[in-house]
Amino acid sequence: MPTTSPRSRCSGRWSEAWTARAAGYWTADRVAALLGEQQLILEPVQAAPLLRAMGILKRDASMTPATTRKFMQINHMVRLLRPFLLELARDRGRVRLLDAGCGSSYLTLLLGWCFKHIWREPAWILGIDRNSQIVGKCARRARLVELEDVLRFAPSAIGDFDLSGLTAAEQPPGSGLDALVALHACDTATDEALALGIRLEVRFLAVAPCCHVELSQKLARPEVSAAGALSPLWRTPHLRREAAASFTDMMRTLLLRGCGYRVTPMEFVPSQHTPKNTMLRAVRDGDGDPAALGEYRQLREALGGAGIRLEELLPAPQRRTLS
Numbered sequence: 001m002p003t004t005s006p007r008s009r010c011s012g013r014w015s016e017a018w019t020a021r022a023a024g025y026w027t028a029d030r031v032a033a034l035l036g037e038q039q040l041i042l043e044p045v046q047a048a049p050l051l052r053a054m055g056i057l058k059r060d061a062s063m064t065p066a067t068t069r070k071f072m073q074i075n076h077m078v079r080l081l082r083p084f085l086l087e088l089a090r091d092r093g094r095v096r097l098l099d100a101g102c103g104s105s106y107l108t109l110l111l112g113w114c115f116k117h118i119w120r121e122p123a124w125i126l127g128i129d130r131n132s133q134i135v136g137k138c139a140r141r142a143r144l145v146e147l148e149d150v151l152r153f154a155p156s157a158i159g160d161f162d163l164s165g166l167t168a169a170e171q172p173p174g175s176g177l178d179a180l181v182a183l184h185a186c187d188t189a190t191d192e193a194l195a196l197g198i199r200l201e202v203r204f205l206a207v208a209p210c211c212h213v214e215l216s217q218k219l220a221r222p223e224v225s226a227a228g229a230l231s232p233l234w235r236t237p238h239l240r241r242e243a244a245a246s247f248t249d250m251m252r253t254l255l256l257r258g259c260g261y262r263v264t265p266m267e268f269v270p271s272q273h274t275p276k277n278t279m280l281r282a283v284r285d286g287d288g289d290p291a292a293l294g295e296y297r298q299l300r301e302a303l304g305g306a307g308i309r310l311e312e313l314l315p316a317p318q319r320r321t322l323s
Contacts, residue, residue, distance in 0.1 A: 102127030
């Protein structure tokens with residue numbers, strides 16, 4: 001007869017207690033005031049253990065204005081990813097997903113909860129981060145909300161990650177990965193995440209870039225900022241940074257298209273919540289579009305020869321085309 005470990009029984013009682021506490025706080029009137037006309041994937045009562053583990057619910061099961069914004073943000077994010085992930089689940093039987101640069105694992109935990117409790121589809125999700133202490137904290141949170149059958153965590157920098165380096169217990173079922181996500185990976189870490197997804201030939205990619213520093217610094221170089229019709233823009237730091245962020249994501253979009261992905265740049269949260277609100281959502285659908293690589297070359301030339309890190313990390317055939 002199967003037995004339940006003391007740790008599992010403790011986690012189960014904790015989850016039950018938080019569900020009951022949230023049910024007592026979130027009356028019909030409070031839920032209506034929170035949601036209005038919206039229908040959310042996560043609800044405060046049903047997902048109470050997860051929301052508490054993520055720090056969104058306070059001790060009395062209420063939310064602060066800041067955590068309410070976070071709650072609405074993560075619901076919207078999952079709504080944008082859901083159709084693609086469920087399509088993968090139907091096609092593959094089990095979704096194998098990597099969260100690259102998972103940090104505190106809001107997205108990792110959220111997806112694990114949705115697959116297990118809401119969508120009820122098999123999933124294997126691995127979160128990686130270079131900070132081993134954060135990785136340990138994320139693993140403890142996963143155990144607390146009883147998601148250790150879905151989630152795994154491993155210390156690794158994005159650029160150093162290799163599936164073959166995982167232990168036997170960490171290896172995904174079957175072969176390879178189906179999807180990669182990266183939420184607010186700073187500056188060129190987003191390029192490393194995209195390059196990793198391309199190298200692994202994942203079918204679905206979603207990144208929300210952050211801190212677009214690399215291109216802005218290149219555009220500030222004297223040989224770029226002193227010449228050309230755009231030189232007044234490059235000499236104005238604030239506007240240069242704003243423009244560089246848009247140019248960076250456009251260049252990433254073109255390179256992804258050149259590698260066989262159908263890409264949709266989109267706003268994934270309202271700008272009043274965070275200025276870093278662009279998501280690049282990509283689905284692999286072919287061998288690549290050479291015209292997109294040509295457009296990248298033209299854009300790079302218009303920017304005084306300044307390219308982005310992702311260009312250097314592409315597979316050899318695409319790099320040869322770009323050079």
